[in-house]
Amino acid sequence: MNILIVGASRGLGASLTKFYAQDKDNHIFATSRTSSTAESPEHITYVEGIDIASEDAGPSIVKRIKPSGKTLDVVIITAGYFATETFDKPDFDAEVQMYKISSIGPVFIVHHLVKAGLMAKDGKIVLVSSESGSITLRHESEGGGNYGHHASKAALNMAGKLLSLDLKxxxxxxxxxxxxxxxxxxxxxxxxxxxxxxGGAVTPDEAAASLKQYISKLDMGSTGEYWAPRGPRDIGTAEPVLGKNLPTPLQLPW
Structure with a gap:
């Protein structure tokens, strides 16, 4: 498979790159905002200088991948940014940045990849969101605040749904x-x-392992859906809102 991981320099993206690279038949295009002098295996191509919040991120990725002659079987957009806020101290610039990274940048990257003919037939696009983007799961037990983080993830969920309709x-x-x-x-x-x-937090490697399994099963039958591959175990509002004995994986409510 040919796989593009956007936001591969650390955290979940780095773990996904490592896991997919274990199969030498995979070729991974891994983006980062900064340059690296570290050597990498032949089947990993680092696409450096990519800032998902920038309008030229999509064209820059296309420019690097197009000469390879490869089409992408899987695209995973993991890049994120989290700045905390309260009602008393909202942060305008931080909110704009969160929206650009979480919900605006991904749409433009997908647009440029598809229009450049870089998506394989039966390809898969995975948008890494958060349960914090579920309006239904927001519960009084966790209170308000963090407007930009939560709302930008909700916006990403909508963007993903709309992309699923356009790409069906x-x-x-x-x-x-x-x-x-x-x-x-x-x-x-x-x-x-x-x-x-x-809160049952897991390492990026643990999250990557379950996400990789989810991606292997993603198809047109589940396109446009919102899932927690690891189930409700780390979602504090899941039981108060959805009840007990919830399944794993868990389809999340919008």
């Missing part, structure tokens, strides 16, 4: 996923590491 005739499946509450620098950077143990 092309046979390209679109999956929208909550990969799990992860022990990453991003969640630690906003102080959520204090919730890691109680």
């Amino acid at each position: 005739a092309k046979g390209i499946a679109v999956g929208i996923v909550h990969p799990g509450f992860m022990r990453t620098e991003m969640t630690k950077g906003v102080g959520f590491d204090k919730y890691w143990d109680a």
